[in-house]
Amino acid sequence: MFRKFLLAGLLAAAPAHAETLSAEIARAGLAATEARLAALAAPTDDDTLALGAVQFLHAIEGSFQTRWTYGVTDRSGLLPLLRLPLDDNPAAKPFEPRVVAQIFSEAETGLARAIATFSTLPDASPAALELSLGDLWFDVNANATREPGEDLQEIARFLIFDISPGVIESPAVDPPTIRFDIADAAWATAYAHLLSGIAECVLAYDPTEPLTRVIEARKAMAAYGPPPPSFLTGMDRMPDEIDIIAMALITLRQQPDAGRAAKAHGHFLSMIAQNRRFWALVEAETDNAQEWLPNARQHSGLGLPLPPETGARWQAVLADAEALLTGEKLIPYWRMGDAGGVNLQKLFLSPGPQDVAGWIQGWSAVPYLEQGPLVSGESWMQFENMLTGDPMLFAIWLN
Helix, strand or coil: CHHHHHHHHHHHHCCCCCCCHHHHHHHHCHHHHHHHHHCCCCCCHHHHHHHHHHHHHHHHHHHHHHHHHCCCCCCCCCCCCCCCCCCCCCCCCCCCCHHHHHHHHHHHHHHHHHHHHHCCCCCCCCCEEEEEHHHCECCCCCCCCCCCCCEHHHHCHHHHHHHCCCCCCCCCCCCCEEEEEHHHHHHHHHHHHHHHHHHHHHHHCCCHHHHHHHHHHHHHHHCCCCCCCCCCCCCCCCCCHHHHHHHHHHHHCCCCCHHHHHHHHHHHHHHHHHHHHHHHHHHCCCCCCCECCCCCCCCECCCCCCCCCHHHHHHHHHHHHHHHHCCCCEEECCCCCCCEEECHHHHHHCCCCCCHHHHHHCCCCHHHEEECCECCCHHHHHHHHHCCCCHHHHHHHHC
16 A cells, blocks of 8 residues: 555656756746756756856846846847847936946856866767757846747847748747757857956946946937937937947947956867867767758758858868967058967957057057968958858857
8 A cells, every 4th residue: 555655645646757957948937047057066067068058058148137127139239139129128228337337247247157067078978958049038127038039049140040041030940959969168258258258358448438428428419409319229227329439439448357358268279279179079979860050971950051161161261260369370561561460369369459540550550460371351251151141150159
C-alpha cells in the first residue's frame, strides 16, 4: 500500500513532459529562466551553455527596459544598444542625460556575466541547446508578460530576419529553430566582447555633460517658439539629428578615461580571438543540424546559403582589424600618402580629446601618426564581392 501511495505521489509531482529551455523562455521570460539556471546546484554543460545564452540575451533586454522607461525607443541612436526600434512608452519618464551612460554600463555588467559563464565550458564540451527564434522575446516594459512588440522577430527584424529573407515575411513560414553548441558559445562570447568594447568607448567619452548642455540649450530656445519637426525623434523626448551631431562632436572633445579606453582595446582583441576560436571549432564539426553559422559542409538553420570561403574571407578581415589594434598596420591618412598613417593602438592606449576639425586639418592626428605599412581595403573588398546581399548585414551576423 505504501508503495502505491509513493508511486502515485511521484507521478503527480512529475511533469507530463520535460519543458524545453526554448519553451521556458517563451512562457516565463529571460529573467525567470536565468534565475532558475543560476540556482542549479550541479549544472550540466547543457545548463551552463543555456545560462550563458540567457545571460547574454538578458543583458540586451535590460538595455531595452531602460530605453523604454525613458522614452528612448526610436532608431536615432548611432550605436548598438540604441539602434533597434521599440514601441513607444506613452507614460515614459522625462529623459535624463545620464541614461545613455547607464544603458551601456548596465549592459556591460550583464555581458560580463555571460562571458564568465561561457568561459567555464571547454572546447571539447558536447553541450547543445535548441532555441526556436519564435520563442525569444524581450520584456521591454518589465511587466513579466509577453506582449505585442516584444518578440525578437519584431524588434530585430531589420538585422537577423532581413539577412534571411522570407523567415517572417510569410505567416506560413515558421521561425527557424537553431541548435547552439560550444562553437556558438565562442561566437556569443566574441559578440559580448564587441558590445563591451563599444560600451567602454562610450563610457570613456562619457556623453552625460554634453547631452545636458544640448538639452538645456533646446529648452532655452523653446521660449522663442516650437522647433521644426524632427526626422528621427520625438521633440519632447530626445534631441533631434542636429543636436545628436553636436552632442557627438563635443563628447569627443572631452578628455577620455584612459582606463576605460584600454579596456575597450582589450575587449576588441578578445573579440577577434574568440571569433577565430569559433571558426576553428565550427570547422571541426561533422554534424549538420540547424546550424547558426555553418562551415562549408553544413547548412544554416536560417535558410541562408553562405559561400564556402566565407570563414576564410571573414578571418582575413579580422586579421586586418587585429593588425590595426596592435599597431602592426596603420590607417591611411589623407595628408601622408603612402609613407605612413594613424596608429590605432595609440588612440586606445594614449587617448586624448578628439577634434573633428583637427583631424581634417591634421593637428589632432599628429600625435598618432607614424611611418609604417598601411592596411589595405583588399580583404574587405574580397569579402564584399563574395556576397550578393548587404555585406554590412552579413558582417553583423558573422561578428
